[in-house]
Amino acid sequence: MRLLLLLLAILPLAMAAPKSSATDRLAIRYDYFKVYSLFIENEQQLEELKEIYKDISVHFLNELAGPGHSYNIIVGPLLQKYVEGKLNELKIIFKVIVDDLQKLLDKSAVDKDSQMEWESYHTLDTIYDWVDKECAAHDYLECKVIGQSYEGRDIKSIRLSKREGNKAIFLEGNIHAMEWISSATVTFLLNELINSEDPEMQRLSEEYDWIVVPMVNPDGFVYTHEVERLWRKNRRPNGATNSSGLCYGIDMNRNFDYHWGGAGWNIDEPCDHWFGGHEPNTEIEILSLQSFVSSFEDGYIRSYMAFHAYGQYVLLPYGHSNTEFPPNYEQMKRIAAAFSDAASEPYGSAFTYGASGLLNYVVSGAAKDWAYGVKNIPFTCTVELRDKGTYGFFLPSNQITEVGVEVAAGLKGLVNKAAEEGIFD
Structure with missing residues (x-):
């Protein structure tokens, strides 16, 4: 049967x-x-x-x-x-x-020859070409290749710094390949910080440094464009096989070495979408990201924000437990509340906030928990973008700009509240 x-x-x-x-x-x-x-x-x-x-x-x-x-x-x-x-x-x-x-x-078909804008989804080449052009045009942008993926693609970073002595905010995108709205939103925010005429956004670009890795999983992202739109993991063969042949990929947001492997559905099934690896820190993409974060002096990065889809959440540490909470959890909730309040203003989108193990599900080995628990960054979160399930992972491209606008509004509220709370002191 x-x-x-x-x-x-x-x-x-x-x-x-x-x-x-x-x-x-x-x-x-x-x-x-x-x-x-x-x-x-x-x-x-x-x-x-x-x-x-x-x-x-x-x-x-x-x-x-x-x-x-x-x-x-x-x-x-x-x-x-x-x-x-x-x-x-x-x-x-x-x-x-x-x-x-x-x-x-x-509805979200990609024009491979299009220039970068935020009404369509784009290929990796288009995204990276835009990054390179912005880097060449602005001397306050420091752009680096922080490593290569398993298949040899660059993992690029952009650091925006207009003033010495600033503290930094780290933005990470597309660790999950199928979540196209993630890199679209991260690049939207970066474009606002560089090119927006909004006085508040320009103030944030002057008073804080911004470190952006828009594409943590380039191999998986390319695979979603060329072969399988539903692909989640990276593309390294993981040593297992099933009836279809070799099994590929690790869910890289289950592979960080902080309470790795302690919780999560099917994280130990190599052929499943959520396989967290046979051990932590096995993936070259994750090691490159961790090495890059660790290259900065302690205390410089004060916020780490990972962007995902979907559900409209601001998920705080911890993910591995629904009974254990960070020492400054109440402070982080106040900061997340400021994001939620501000993000609702443009279009009424409601973002729920709280510990991910409590609100979403218990799972181990996530980037935000590593950033908080290992790197001691005092405010970390995963922002789950639109929507609440109508389109889910397949959000039509005509909503990209709206998502960018509401998240930019939320980001302003978050940073201002974090400053009030002393996160950047």
């Missing part, structure tokens, strides 16, 4: 093989694939959902954290009737939130 279900799941992909048209972006297409939102009420339903994950080839977009949460899954056309029947049998409440995933993906 399971073999039949696997074949039924794979068949739509084979039938939807990519055309030769130059407009096709991906080798894998999702024509008529549906995205379902499931609400899991209790532990029994959660266990049944795990069995579905084991036995039926559907794509889970979220880690299974516990009951009382909604989870999104992608189901191919030949399996949809079976899955809906199974969910009804288990009395799991569900709804279809995307009728045809490929149509949604096509």
Whole structure:
């Protein structure tokens, strides 16, 4: 039975093989694939959902954290009737939130020849070309290649410093390949700091140094553009195999050496999306990022902000526990509240804030926890960007600018509150 279900799941992909048209972006297409939102009420339903994950080839977009949460899954056309029947049998409440995933993906089609702007998603080459041009145009920007990815692509950094003696804020993007809105938002913020005529944004660019790594996972990002839009990890073969062959990649936001491996769903399954590695600090991209952060003198970087999708959260340390909190947790909550209040002003977007292990799910080895627990940076967070599940990881490109505007507003509120709280002293 399971073999039949696997074949039924794979068949739509084979039938939807990519055309030769130059407009096709991906080798894998999702024509008529549906995205379902499931609400899991209790532990029994959660266990049944795990069995579905084991036995039926559907794509889970979220880690299974516990009951009382909604989870999104992608189901191919030949399996949809079976899955809906199974969910009804288990009395799991569900709804279809995307009728045809490929149509949604096509709304964010990438023009490979486009110049950098924030109405479209862009390729790695376009993003890096823009970074290089900005670096060449402004002497207060110090730009470095901090390392290479497993496949040999550059990992680039930009440091904006207009005045000696400033403290620094670190912005990190696209550690998860499929979260295109992450690097789009980080580059939007960098562009505002460089080119905006907004007096408040220019004041922030004068009074603070800004260190930006817009693309931590270039291999995975390129792979999402060329082969598999749903890819999350990096692209190093991890030594495991399954029925499809070699298993690739580590979830690099599970690979930092701070309470590594202590919690998280399927972080020990090498062929799964959330595999945290056989041990911490195995990935060259993560080692390059850590080495770069550590190259600055202690006390210089006062805030570390990692940008992800989705859910509209400001997630604070710790991730590995829902009962243990940082010594200055209340202070960090006040700063996160300032982000949330300010970010809601442009369009009414509500950001929930608090410890990630408490609000989201318990998971170990994240960048923000390493930055706080190992590097002693006093305010760290993961900002989960739009939306709350309507589009999820596939946010249409016509929302990029709005996301940038609301996050820039939130950033102003956050920095001003952090200064009031003495974070930059």
